[in-house]
Amino acid sequence: MSDRVVNAGLQPSVTPVRPPASVVTEQRGVRWLLIAIAIVFLALFLLLPLLTVIVEAFSKGLGAYAAALTEPDAVAALRLTLTVAAIAVPFNLVFGVVAAWAIAKFEFRGKNLLITLIDLPFSVSPVVSGLIYVLVFGTQGLLGPWLIDHNIQIIFAVPGIVLATIFVTFPFVARQLIPLMQEQGTLEEEAALTLGASGWHAFWTVTLPNIRWGLFYSVLLCNARAMGEFGAVSVVSGHIRGLTNTIPLHVEILYNEYNFVASFAVASLLAGLALVTLVIKSVLEWRYSADIAAGARRH
Amino acid sequence: MHAATDRIGASTAIQVADVSKTFDTAAVLHQLSLDVQAGELLALLGPSGSGKTTLLRIIAGLDHPDSGRIIFGGEDATGLPVQQRAVGFVFQHYALFKHLTVADNIAYGLNARERKRRPPKAEIKNRVGNLLDLVKLSGFASRYPSQLSGGQRQRVALARALAVEPRVLLLDEPFGALDAQVRKDLRRWLREIHDRTGQTTIFVTHDQDEALELSDRVAVLDKGRLQQVGTPDEVQEQPVSPTVLKFLGDAVEVSAVARDGGVEVNGRATPVQAPANSGRDLKLYVRPWQIRLTRPDDAHFVAIVQSSYRTQGRQRIEVEGPDRKPFVVESPDSVRFSVGEPVGLEIIGGYPFDAALR
Numbered sequence: 001m002s003d004r005v006v007n008a009g010l011q012p013s014v015t016p017v018r019p020p021a022s023v024v025t026e027q028r029g030v031r032w033l034l035i036a037i038a039i040v041f042l043a044l045f046l047l048l049p050l051l052t053v054i055v056e057a058f059s060k061g062l063g064a065y066a067a068a069l070t071e072p073d074a075v076a077a078l079r080l081t082l083t084v085a086a087i088a089v090p091f092n093l094v095f096g097v098v099a100a101w102a103i104a105k106f107e108f109r110g111k112n113l114l115i116t117l118i119d120l121p122f123s124v125s126p127v128v129s130g131l132i133y134v135l136v137f138g139t140q141g142l143l144g145p146w147l148i149d150h151n152i153q154i155i156f157a158v159p160g161i162v163l164a165t166i167f168v169t170f171p172f173v174a175r176q177l178i179p180l181m182q183e184q185g186t187l188e189e190e191a192a193l194t195l196g197a198s199g200w201h202a203f204w205t206v207t208l209p210n211i212r213w214g215l216f217y218s219v220l221l222c223n224a225r226a227m228g229e230f231g232a233v234s235v236v237s238g239h240i241r242g243l244t245n246t247i248p249l250h251v252e253i254l255y256n257e258y259n260f261v262a263s264f265a266v267a268s269l270l271a272g273l274a275l276v277t278l279v280i281k282s283v284l285e286w287r288y289s290a291d292i293a294a295g296a297r298r299h
Numbered sequence: 300m301h302a303a304t305d306r307i308g309a310s311t312a313i314q315v316a317d318v319s320k321t322f323d324t325a326a327v328l329h330q331l332s333l334d335v336q337a338g339e340l341l342a343l344l345g346p347s348g349s350g351k352t353t354l355l356r357i358i359a360g361l362d363h364p365d366s367g368r369i370i371f372g373g374e375d376a377t378g379l380p381v382q383q384r385a386v387g388f389v390f391q392h393y394a395l396f397k398h399l400t401v402a403d404n405i406a407y408g409l410n411a412r413e414r415k416r417r418p419p420k421a422e423i424k425n426r427v428g429n430l431l432d433l434v435k436l437s438g439f440a441s442r443y444p445s446q447l448s449g450g451q452r453q454r455v456a457l458a459r460a461l462a463v464e465p466r467v468l469l470l471d472e473p474f475g476a477l478d479a480q481v482r483k484d485l486r487r488w489l490r491e492i493h494d495r496t497g498q499t500t501i502f503v504t505h506d507q508d509e510a511l512e513l514s515d516r517v518a519v520l521d522k523g524r525l526q527q528v529g530t531p532d533e534v535q536e537q538p539v540s541p542t543v544l545k546f547l548g549d550a551v552e553v554s555a556v557a558r559d560g561g562v563e564v565n566g567r568a569t570p571v572q573a574p575a576n577s578g579r580d581l582k583l584y585v586r587p588w589q590i591r592l593t594r595p596d597d598a599h600f601v602a603i604v605q606s607s608y609r610t611q612g613r614q615r616i617e618v619e620g621p622d623r624k625p626f627v628v629e630s631p632d633s634v635r636f637s638v639g640e641p642v643g644l645e646i647i648g649g650y651p652f653d654a655a656l657r
Binding site for chain 1: 359360361381382383385386387388390392394395396397398407408411412456459460462463
């Protein structure tokens with residue numbers, strides 16, 4: 001930057017004007033400054049906390065770390081989290097594909113209403129999402145007396161946690177697939193039908209392969225959210241140790257008890273999940289961007 | 300040409316009977332009836348919005364008519380779902396299965412059959428091989444659609460449609476997305492394949508040259524109505540309406556009168572016969588090659604030269620007629636005309652219609 005200024009002053013007619021690499025490129029100094037700010041910001045707000053989790057988790061050695069993870073309540077929390085995800089994710093996968101299929105490939109009344117409803121969980125605070133279920137299924141709630149009469153417990157039990165998790169992770173798959181399927185249109189399905197394929201066969205052999213990477217991507221995000229959800233689950237769980245505590249809730253309880261090592265050890269599981277999700281997500285985005293999102297086609 | 304011009308004796312493969320179709324509020328097809336002969340290559344020709352693609356999709360079962368019937372070989376197929384109609388459909392934008400190889404694309408229809416009716420693996424492989432030979436893509440079996448050119452993709456799409464041995468092959472603007480040279484080659488090649496297989500074929504096009512070059516018969520559609528069906532010669536020599544005539548090529552519209560069985564323009568006789576049962580006032584439609592340059596004294600009318608250029612041994616002169624509409628006159632003459640020069644034009648042919656007719 002500065003040498004160009006000097007040159008311009010001394011021998012303006014001799015120095016050839018160097019064209020910028022691109023008209024939208026900033027000067028080098030500005031570029032480095034922006035990059036540096038971004039890196040510092042990332043380090044401070046993302047990398048440092050992540051490191052803290054790991055450092056704190058191992059601060060009393062590997063033995064304490066292992067003990068925190070194998071303690072019965074932690075194992076129960078892990079099992080519950082996996083169970084909830086194992087129910088909520090497949091449910092939302094099926095629902096998401098069906099909803100996206102219906103919205104993208106057919107015209108019907110109330111379509112816009114359905115799209116808005118699918119978006120609802122994203123715009124509602126998770127705590128409110130949890131409260132909704134307490135108000136409906138709780139003892140003082142709408143269906144509470146009936147449920148008590150029939151000895152069915154939903155709130156402060158596993159069903160409530162599953163329902164809250166499904167609600168919160170509801171939009172992930174459908175939101176991802178609707179624009180993708182809309183862009184792909186119905187041409188290939190029509191071709192399959194003219195070739196004699198049944199609708200079912202066409203779905204499995206044409207529609208599904210066309211959305212597979214987008215579907216995988218959205219299930220990945222859905223799963224990460226299902227396992228990490230705190231707010232909504234916290235409201236409906238009741239925090240019964242060994243019974244209705246998921247990993248995020250277990251982390252909070254341990255932390256509130258000043259059991260930092262155990263708390264961070266369990267939290268490192270969630271951090272690990274986040275990292276694995278991030279890596280797979282990046283690989284998918286890099287390799288299959290065109291097949292994941294609509295409008296990302298390069299040819 | 301290929302299919303019988305006389306309708307007697309030729310068996311009807313597909314009958315479209317009084318088919319109407321309305322999308323939202325716009326009518327796309329008005330009580331349209333059309334017979335397709337077995338083994339013929341029929342072109343559905345019309346401008347965009349004429350309903351030709353809708354008609355093709357209704358025949359395929361991809362759309363359903365509001366009223367009317369589709370009859371396949373004497374059997375009512377109106378309610379038959381698309382899977383059971385045994386049609387081969389070729390889309391303008393290929394619609395190949397992106398995630399399948401060329402061979403798997405072609406085999407798709409056979410593999411989709413229920414187990415009882417599915418041919419054994421070896422036979423499928425064999426048939427795919429034959430079809431690849433037919434479409435001249437023998438070395439391409441394990442390629443993916445994205446690795447093929449547009450023309451190659453469309454050939455795969457055709458092979459895929461032929462693999463299920465359809466009763467009728469339906470092509471929707473099959474060459475529309477291809478560039479001129481490829482389009483020309485594919486046309487000739489489609490004609491060859493048709494002659495070899497004798498497959499009843501209907502194809503949709505808005506390109507007059509394509510329809511006239513390729514087909515046994517042309518069905519001209521306009522605004523959802525069938526205007527005329529006939530051999531390329533018939534529709535060109537005896538167009539039933541100005542609409543058909545104008546759609547089949549450039550024509551100059553000239554006011555004329557019928558006198559003693561002949562047609563007069565500006566009080567001067569032409570070699571054109573007046574149509575039977577017409578009124579006195581006529582419109583005469585003249586093709587560029589039915590106008591000859593002449594001395595202004597002998598001319599039917601005088602026009603002003605706007606521009607001229609030579610191409611392929613002929614001279615094309617754009618002139619502006621008395622109604623101030625520009626049109627093109629062809630001339631083999633090597634005499635060049637300068638812009639603004641008045642030229643005399645003599646009519647040596649044309650198609651007269653009653654002036655009341657549109």
